Amino acid sequence: MKPLNENAQILPPINDFYMESPHNVQRRIAYTDKCSPVEVWFLIPTYNLNMTVDCIGFALDTFRRFGYNVEIQKSQPVLDDEFIELGNVDKIQMGDLVVQKSSDDRFIHFARVLNPSTHSEGHIILEKLGRLSPQYRKTGQLLKDPSHPGCTLTYYREINLSKRPWIIELLNFHKYLATQPGAEQIIAFQRSLIPRESSVNPSPNLDIGTRLAQIADNFFKK
Numbered sequence: 001m002k003p004l005n006e007n008a009q010i011l012p013p014i015n016d017f018y019m020e021s022p023h024n025v026q027r028r029i030a031y032t033d034k035c036s037p038v039e040v041w042f043l044i045p046t047y048n049l050n051m052t053v054d055c056i057g058f059a060l061d062t063f064r065r066f067g068y069n070v071e072i073q074k075s076q077p078v079l080d081d082e083f084i085e086l087g088n089v090d091k092i093q094m095g096d097l098v099v100q101k102s103s104d105d106r107f108i109h110f111a112r113v114l115n116p117s118t119h120s121e122g123h124i125i126l127e128k129l130g131r132l133s134p135q136y137r138k139t140g141q142l143l144k145d146p147s148h149p150g151c152t153l154t155y156y157r158e159i160n161l162s163k164r165p166w167i168i169e170l171l172n173f174h175k176y177l178a179t180q181p182g183a184e185q186i187i188a189f190q191r192s193l194i195p196r197e198s199s200v201n202p203s204p205n206l207d208i209g210t211r212l213a214q215i216a217d218n219f220f221k222k
Helices: 055-059 062-066 076-082 139-143 167-178 183-191 208-220
Strands: 010-015 024-031 037-044 083-086 097-101 107-115 124-128 134-138 152-158
Touching: 037 076, 055 062, 055 107, 055 124, 055 167, 062 167, 076 083, 097 139, 107 167, 124 167, 134 139, 139 152
Parallel strands: none
Antiparallel strands: 010 024, 024 037, 083 152, 097 107, 097 152, 107 124, 124 134
């Protein structure tokens, strides 16, 4: 995926049903590495990262890198353009992508393999469970999920492995999210979304994608 820029197409915002107070889901069009358009979103205002980063924003590493989540039901172009499907599950490696789909072929969940295993319970995965706290589970638990009977798992690997996030980076982000909510960090994160006046450039006019990417870089790559 590519970062948002000032020319990113703006889609109508929608009310965020996860929130008790008014928050808007800001929607944009981002592009894959092969320039296919993909719908993405981020939440403004941000006061709790665990409510802002979802499973696919974590697993694809788009939030940490660029400040947005891919709309999960619009994510097929990302898989088509940037990943190859792994037919042999015995060859799964650390860092491979796990995609859970429902019996009617809808996307349910994205995660990364943390510890490949031949155990009957499956691989240990590193995940952000929806927009709740980060988790460690096994792939066998996904297949036995009573809320999604008949679901399937498909494994993918980046076509360009240089674009694959380092697992240590995802682990550090995972650990960071596990500390949320944290008042000082959340307030700093929220304030950093507000454009500031500058004596060098009195009207920075940075687009939101650039600001969020800078925030993500400052907070998550320390």
